[in-house]
Amino acid sequence: DAGVTQSPTHLIKTRGQQVTLRCSPKSGHDTVSWYQQALGQGPQFIFQYYEEEERQRGNFPDRFSGHQFPNYSSELNVNALLLGDSALYLCASSPGGNREQYFGPGTRLTVT
Amino acid sequence: GQQLNQSPQSMFIQEGEDVSMNCTSSSIFNTWLWYKQDPGEGPVLLIALYKAGELTSNGRLTAQFGITRKDSFLNISASIPSDVGIYFCAGLGRLGGSQGNLIFGKGTKLSVKP
Numbered sequence A: 001d002a003g004v005t006q007s008p009t010h011l012i013k014t015r016g017q018q019v020t021l022r023c024s025p026k027s028g029h030d031t032v033s034w035y036q037q038a039l040g041q042g043p044q045f046i047f048q049y050y051e052e053e054e055r056q057r058g059n060f061p062d063r064f065s066g067h068q069f070p071n072y073s074s075e076l077n078v079n080a081l082l083l084g085d086s087a088l089y090l091c092a093s094s095p096g097g098n099r100e101q102y103f104g105p106g107t108r109l110t111v112t
Numbered sequence B: 001g002q003q004l005n006q007s008p009q010s011m012f013i014q015e016g017e018d019v020s021m022n023c024t025s026s027s028i029f030n031t032w033l034w035y036k037q038d039p040g041e042g043p044v045l046l047i048a049l050y051k052a053g054e055l056t057s058n059g060r061l062t063a064q065f066g067i068t069r070k071d072s073f074l075n076i077s078a079s080i081p082s083d084v085g086i087y088f089c090a091g092l093g094r095l096g097g098s099q100g101n102l103i104f105g106k107g108t109k110l111s112v113k114p
Helices: none
Strands: A005-007 A010-013 A019-024 A031-037 A044-050 A053-057 A064-068 A074-078 A087-094 A107-111 B005-007 B010-013 B019-024 B029-037 B044-049 B055-058 B061-065 B071-076 B085-094 B108-112
Touching: A005 A087, A010 A019, A019 A087, A019 A107, A031 A074, A044 A064, A074 A087, B010 B019, B019 B085, B029 B061, B029 B071, B044 B055, B044 B061, B044 B071, B071 B085
Parallel strands: A010 A107, B010 B108
Antiparallel strands: A005 A019, A019 A074, A031 A044, A031 A087, A044 A053, A064 A074, A087 A107, B005 B019, B019 B071, B029 B044, B029 B085, B055 B061, B061 B071, B085 B108
């Protein structure tokens, strides 16, 4: 049973550029959440997708957007990258919105 | 963003020692979760707690959901070298708030005593 997978593993971008990160949920899970983890901090909630719609959103600007596909996989897009967007981006899946979440290995984004 | 209060921030362990850490919040949660994160990897779920007062074990790990629903505790018995890492508590289903997003503590870093 494959767990949550994310791609790419690492990414280096320049300020002002745009980036797309991808996530495939654990088998049987229909809800995907995205988190940003800065160095030395706990993960911070970005948003959650269920039935291809954004169901909840954390305190992140509109530069952060996402999408969920019919097969439950998801993308996170960040526009107009800032140096402060450098972080580990984690995807988590769950069998429903208010259940325990399982994390992928993350994508390390570095903005220079 | 909102974070839970997790303590201690760091601790050193010697093989065979028992370890305790806790997490407190000003908000009530429906579910408490404990995760372990190794460097460069995503958090791995260790224990999930669903009811106030619940005590749950997973091998050498034991966690409790506080009676007030505002705190949780994790104990590791007879620690071994592979217990080293960062342990995070997370609350889910905050009363009066959004239900589906995890709110994390800052983590407790476990290291081996030099």
